[in-house]
Amino acid sequence: MSNTLNTTWKIDDTHSEINFKVKHMMISTVTGSFKKFEGRVETSNEDFKNASFSFSAVIDSVNTNNGDRDKHLKSDDFFGAEKFPKLSFKSKSFDGEKMVGDLTIKGVSKEVTLETEYNGTAVDPYGQTKAGFEFEGQISRKDFGLTWSAVTEAGSIVVSDKVKLIASLQFIKQ
Known part of the structure; x- marks a missing residue:
């Protein structure tokens, strides 16, 4: 009989960032981020x-x-x-390379797939065990009710529907 022990990891927000990229007028990219966030991982x-x-x-x-x-x-x-006041994500499956989960923005939940790179685990100079991940995916902002749009005189869309999500997260073993 195997004895599975769950380990909890919490986001180390000083070594993590959550970014998004969206095309502006289809000719340039605007990058944004969220400065306040939290998260955890439960693993066995x-x-x-x-x-x-x-x-x-x-x-x-x-x-x-x-x-x-x-x-x-x-x-x-x-x-x-x-x-x-918050957006949230909860995973449904993770195979080591792809994470599937529900993203909730503005009260709307949709399943999204994030390409995932596990960068490994290391112990920092203070004896804390940390794990690093990179997540990347793409959503349609309109799927989540973020429908504002405008068109320039020349007919260009001001804000693209497609939004790239990029998260570099470091977790601390609890």
Whole structure:
């Protein structure tokens, strides 16, 4: 009889970042991030396969290095931060390379697949065991009710529907 022991890992937010990229007028890319987030992993093995990942980000912490744009993103045109203060993700499966889970934004949950790179585990100078991951995926913002749109005089879409998600996360073994 095998004795499985679950290990909990929490996000080390000083060594992690959550970013997104979206095309602006289809000619340039705007990068944004969330400055406040939390997450954890529950695993029963060393390679994290079939581990359970959960994550949330505070919408009010969105940052694109432009105050007016950030304010617009927090408005009901996009995230509706007042009514929906967080976005969240909960994994359903993880095979070591792909993670499938439910992403919830603005009260709408959709299944997403994230390409995953497990960068390994190491012990830091303070004796803490840490694990590093890179996650990448793409969503349609309109699937989540982020439908604001505008068209330039020349007919270009101002904000693309496709949004790239890129997360570099380091977890600390608890």
